[in-house]
Amino acid sequence: MQQCLNRGIQYETVDSCMFYYSLVKMKKPKLVLELGTGNGSTAFMIGLAMIENSRGEVITIDNGKDWIGMGEYEKAIRWFTKHYKLEKHVDFRCEDIDLEKIKVDKIDMVISDFDRSAKFNLSLIIWWLYNANEYSSLFIDSLSENFDAYSHVKETIDYFNRGIVPGNLPKNLWPLVQGYKFTQTDIRKCRNMIEHNSITWIKKEPHFIGVEKLYYE
Secondary structure (H helix, E strand, O other): OHHHHHOOOOOOOHHHHHHHHHHHHHHOOOEEEEEOOOOOHHHHHHHHHHHHHOOOEEEEEOOOOOOHHHOOHHHHHHHHHHHOOOOOOEEEEOOOOOHHHOOOOOEEEEEEOOOOOHHHHHHHHHHHHHHEEEEEEEEEEOHHHOHHHHHHHHHHHHHHOOOOOOOOOOHHHHHHHOOEEEEEEEEEOOOOOOOOOEEEEEEEEEOOOOOOOOOOO
8 A cells, every 4th residue: 555655745646545545445436437547646546445345446547648757658557557456446548538438337436637627627527427326426636726617617516406407518417417416525635735735526416305325336
């Protein structure tokens, strides 16, 4: 575990890696999608949690264009995946991030550390709703540091909680919004960094009255 955590030191993601590790340990999701592998620290920590859970897969996608310093990016990530014995739980895809090409079903968690624009994140929310499990979480790194994107996302979630699909989103989202509760939490990291200083956590769950079900089925 410590070796995986140490990979997060360079970009100050040690704490967030431990956060995702702990959440996966507790919730035991079957399927996690990470957009933006980076140096692999988050995916590897999630993979370790899945080994301990004896279940789960994390699909992590990055084309490696921002990681020239790692040499041959794809080979490096695959080498560390094998070195940490995570092959059964970590599915690394060295390719461009294109939501239309990502084919999954009933996804439990999405972690996006990629594009922080309003346009992309609204598209991501649409994609997430189409592919999310009944109980699902979407994490967007540093969203609150982009005021335009943050405002659009927050307003959209507020509409969802009123059972309304905003006019700029597809109307066929309505069955995926009606009857569900959406919770948005903004987690500020402890260090005062100019960038990458927050995580926005959006949860989707049925709006039950009475006894609640388990988070993941």
